[in-house]
């Protein structure tokens with residue numbers, strides 16, 4: 470191995486990547502059955518948009534992280550049909566609370582039906598454009614963790630709203646001091662770091678609506694996270710890129 474190597478070659482090709490992922494999932498604390506079943510149901514019944522969901526291994530990692538950090542109140546921006554909200558609901562337990570912001574009434578209805586079916590009572594979905602609803606939230610207690618997983622072009626705006634709504638001394642602040650922001654897809658198939666045509670994913674991304682706009686917004690978001698004086702940040706090259714930040718004040 471070259472001395473210049475700075476990271477382990479865990480994923481030399483797609484086959485090994487799939488094996489590594491399956492092995493990692495089976496070597497981690499198993500998800501409860503209702504989460505595995507719901508993920509599989511969405512995969513099977515909504516092939517057109519099931520890829521919106523976080524993976525089961527990502528769910529395992531988020532549950533581990535939320536519990537290690539002791540998160541009890543979680544806000545999610547972008548809930549789709551409720552898989553990750555169900556994951557957070559499991560992570561925080563019955564005495565915790567999860568709020569999801571979702572644009573689509575149709576998705577929210579499916580999510581609510583699923584929560585009801587599984588007797589999950591600690592999640593609420595607020596339907597509307599999170600670019601507007603986020604700044605109007607007045608939580609009785611601030612959130613411990615905010616998960617950003619809606620449209621990528623909105624990430625800089627969500628970050629601005631979170632920081633503005635969480636000023637020290639303000640009433641009904643959104644995120645508590647020391648609270649975490651977790652943002653999904655911040656590397657967008659590697660294109661955020663390498664947007665050149667040499668990136669094998671370039672062709673794929675070119676056909677996705679607003680692709681360039683997304684990459685620009687994600688670079689702005691990642692830069693703001695890393696450089697903001699009120700945040701300590703970590704961008705991990707796992708899954709589709711996950712950005713973590715801790716609010717310092």
Ligand SMILES: C[S@@+](CC[C@H](N)C(=O)[O-])C[C@H]1O[C@@H](n2cnc3c(N)ncnc32)[C@H](O)[C@@H]1O
Nearest residue numbers: 521522523547549552553571572598599619620
């Ligand atoms: C990637 S999916 C979320 C997946 C979900 N977190 C999961 O892992 O199960 C993104 C969701 O954000 C929603 N969304 C996009 N723009 C939004 C906006 N401005 N306000 C609220 N929701 C939005 C979409 O309707 C979609 O359901």
